[in-house]
Amino acid sequence: MTAGITPDAEVIGERGEHLYFALRNPKVVIGLTVVTALLLLGVFGPFFVSADPNEYIGPKSTAPSGEYWLGTTYFGQDVFAQFVHGLRSSYVVGGLGGGIAFVIGLSVGFTAGYRGGIVDELLNMLTNVVLVLPALAVLIVISSYLEVRGVIAQGIIIGLFSWPWVARAVRAQSLTLRNRDYVDLARLTGKRAPQIILKEIMPNMASYLLMTVILLFGGAILFAAMLDFIGLGPTDAVSLGTMMQQSMAWSSLHLGLWWWFVPPGMAITAIVGSLYITNVGLDEVFNPKLREM
Amino acid sequence: MGRYFRRKLLLYGITFFIAVTINFAIPRLMPGDPVSRMLSRHSVANPESSQALRTYFENLFGFDVPLWQQYLNYWTALLQGDLGVSIYAFPASVSSVVMDALPYTLALLLPSIILSWFVGNGLGAMAARNKWLDNTLLPIGYLFTAVPYMWLAILLAWLGGIILGWFPVAAGYSLALTPTLSWTFVLNLIHHWFLPFLSLFVVALGGWAIGMRNLVIYELESDYSNYLRSLGAPQRLVRRYAFRNAMLPQISGLALQLGVVVGGALVTEVVFAYPGLGSLMLNAINSQDFFLLQGILLFIVIGVLVFNFLADVVYVLVDPRTRLGLEGGQS
Numbered sequence: 001m002t003a004g005i006t007p008d009a010e011v012i013g014e015r016g017e018h019l020y021f022a023l024r025n026p027k028v029v030i031g032l033t034v035v036t037a038l039l040l041l042g043v044f045g046p047f048f049v050s051a052d053p054n055e056y057i058g059p060k061s062t063a064p065s066g067e068y069w070l071g072t073t074y075f076g077q078d079v080f081a082q083f084v085h086g087l088r089s090s091y092v093v094g095g096l097g098g099g100i101a102f103v104i105g106l107s108v109g110f111t112a113g114y115r116g117g118i119v120d121e122l123l124n125m126l127t128n129v130v131l132v133l134p135a136l137a138v139l140i141v142i143s144s145y146l147e148v149r150g151v152i153a154q155g156i157i158i159g160l161f162s163w164p165w166v167a168r169a170v171r172a173q174s175l176t177l178r179n180r181d182y183v184d185l186a187r188l189t190g191k192r193a194p195q196i197i198l199k200e201i202m203p204n205m206a207s208y209l210l211m212t213v214i215l216l217f218g219g220a221i222l223f224a225a226m227l228d229f230i231g232l233g234p235t236d237a238v239s240l241g242t243m244m245q246q247s248m249a250w251s252s253l254h255l256g257l258w259w260w261f262v263p264p265g266m267a268i269t270a271i272v273g274s275l276y277i278t279n280v281g282l283d284e285v286f287n288p289k290l291r292e293m
Numbered sequence: 294m295g296r297y298f299r300r301k302l303l304l305y306g307i308t309f310f311i312a313v314t315i316n317f318a319i320p321r322l323m324p325g326d327p328v329s330r331m332l333s334r335h336s337v338a339n340p341e342s343s344q345a346l347r348t349y350f351e352n353l354f355g356f357d358v359p360l361w362q363q364y365l366n367y368w369t370a371l372l373q374g375d376l377g378v379s380i381y382a383f384p385a386s387v388s389s390v391v392m393d394a395l396p397y398t399l400a401l402l403l404p405s406i407i408l409s410w411f412v413g414n415g416l417g418a419m420a421a422r423n424k425w426l427d428n429t430l431l432p433i434g435y436l437f438t439a440v441p442y443m444w445l446a447i448l449l450a451w452l453g454g455i456i457l458g459w460f461p462v463a464a465g466y467s468l469a470l471t472p473t474l475s476w477t478f479v480l481n482l483i484h485h486w487f488l489p490f491l492s493l494f495v496v497a498l499g500g501w502a503i504g505m506r507n508l509v510i511y512e513l514e515s516d517y518s519n520y521l522r523s524l525g526a527p528q529r530l531v532r533r534y535a536f537r538n539a540m541l542p543q544i545s546g547l548a549l550q551l552g553v554v555v556g557g558a559l560v561t562e563v564v565f566a567y568p569g570l571g572s573l574m575l576n577a578i579n580s581q582d583f584f585l586l587q588g589i590l591l592f593i594v595i596g597v598l599v600f601n602f603l604a605d606v607v608y609v610l611v612d613p614r615t616r617l618g619l620e621g622g623q624s
Contacts, residue, residue: 125304125307128304128308129304129307129308129311131549132304132305132308132552132597132598132601133308133311133312133552133594133597134551134552134555134556134593134594134597135552135553135556136552136553136555136556136559137552137555137556137559137574137589137590137593137594138312138315138590140559140574140578140586140590141316141319141586141587141590142319144577144578144583144586145319145320145583165549218439222441225441225443225444226441226442226443226556226557226559226560229441229443229560229563230559230560230563230574230575230578231575231578231579232578241441244443244444244447248447248563248564253447253450253451253454253455253462254455256455258451261444261447261451262448264444265440265441265443265444265445265447265448266444268439268440268441268444269436269439269440269441269444271439272439272441273435273436273438273439273440275439276435276438276439277432277435280435
């Protein structure tokens with residue numbers, strides 16, 4: 001590292017330093033760019049296409065052209081319109097499912113790790129049980145009983161079953177942190193447990209927690225796509241998974257309608273892959289040993 | 294070692310108990326009435342026969358007795374191996390329908406899990422000491438872990454089945470053949486099996502390779518590696534120790550990944566219309582056959598638990614610390 005690019009640590013502080021390295025890490029920049037670009041497409045795209053993505057608007061089974069950017073389906077629906085609506089649902093499910101899993105995992109992990117004793121035993125047992133349960137199979141059975149399925153409901157049930165590894169990791173981390181001197185000091189000054197967890201322990205895991213959120217977000221999107229593909233997707237909306245399901249149901253493989261099933265899967269791969277790459281980059285940012293500069 | 298296995302078995306016992314309870318609770322807690330949905334599927338116009346069917350289904354669910362008794366009855370039936378009658382494949386029992394599909398799923402899952410684990414770990418360990426391989430393997434690995442299972446399956450079916458025309462894209466064997474133990478039939482089975490297997494194999498590969506690479510790099514930087522190197526031990530020996538230590542988390546990872554891989558197999562089967570549990574699940578959903586659906590879930594849970602236990606046994610064999618009752622292999 002040359003003197004020229006070294007930030008003045010005293011002025012910028014730790015947070016500024018992380019931002020400084022994050023903005024210069026190609027993995028973080030590329031990953032975040034892709035995720036943000038697709039997010040913007042999902043947020044604003046639907047305003048520029050027809051409000052009902054299932055509307056029959058044009059000729060059937062046409063290849064991508066200037067008029068229909070991603071072609072049309074077997075029934076003459078605009079694939080691009082479905083695509084941008086589907087992106088929106090994917091982000092909603094990812095945010096909601098990932099968010100719920102994060103909150104549950106964090107609460108369970110901190111409580112278990114900080115409290116210890118019988119509480120820890122019970123919570124740890126619960127974590128391990130949910131961890132062993134094959135999540136997708138359970139989600140399939142639950143969703144199949146829901147007659148009306150929405151994007152929100154899907155996000156919630158995904159969140160309820162994808163928290164255990166977070167709880168496990170957070171528990172392990174707080175077990176090591178809770179006996180540090182500064183935590184003891186905080187306890188001596190009369191701070192209460194939630195305050196200690198929020199103010200003393202969590203900031204020391206902030207980088208780790210940020211990466212956890214990213215992984216949970218990607219995981220929820222993948223889960224939702226699999227559920228949708230089995231035909232348990234939202235009944236009131238289009239998602240990337242239902243697009244693939246529809247394309248397979250109407251034998252687009254044999255009809256050669258590749259523009260129907262390639263874009264949704266590619267978008268999911270791009271989102272989740274970029275999230276993983278961002279994560280690797282963030283790891284380098286937070287862990288100076290890994291920096292390649 | 295005894296304590297380790299006792300803890301594990303207790304955990305799996307509790308998991309099984311909870312899975313069965315969830316299975317019991319879902320139809321009773323969910324909004325809506327599964328019985329009326331099943332009835333509407335059968336669209337019986339005649340009110341008398343509709344009433345008869347309703348009574349029949351309510352008896353099947355056992356809704357006519359108090360809840361605690363329903364729960365006890367459920368367990369009794371389950372322990373006798375009675376999972377009810379399938380509506381989709383009426384009058385076959387759920388267990389027989391599931392048993393017919395199970396070999397296909399196992400034939401996909403076991404080879405793809407085991408092969409991808411070995412190949413992935415090998416590639417990862419190589420990548421840890423080869424800059425060029427590392428730079429190509431890592432991005433590809435991340436790409437594969439991010440690919441949704443069914444999309445890769447669709448792409449493979451499209452490429453290998455439609456464009457190249459090398460492989461069939463549906464069913465477990467050619468429907469023109471009758472299942473016999475002849476060479477033609479076995480070759481036909483393998484021909485149909487290859488693409489779904491490849492798809493599952495490839496998706497899992499990246500994760501193992503990346504995990505192994507990171508672990509080996511970590512181990513190579515640890516104190517014992519530095520110590521060995523400073524003693525002048527050959528690089529090969531140091532690497533071998535690093536690899537063996539890195540294996541341990543990968544074995545527990547195998548058990549943790551299992552639920553995900555099973556989920557992947559379900560959707561992959563749907564893409565290839567492969568006659569395993571995944572396709573069966575789809576049929577059960579489409580014909581609102583809740584008994585079959587729950588039976589499949591139960592089989593999957595049992596399978597995952599058995600496999601987890603096997604992974605534990607392997608772990609004990611590989612890691613001497615668990616055998617001696619020292620730390621390691623936390624439950």
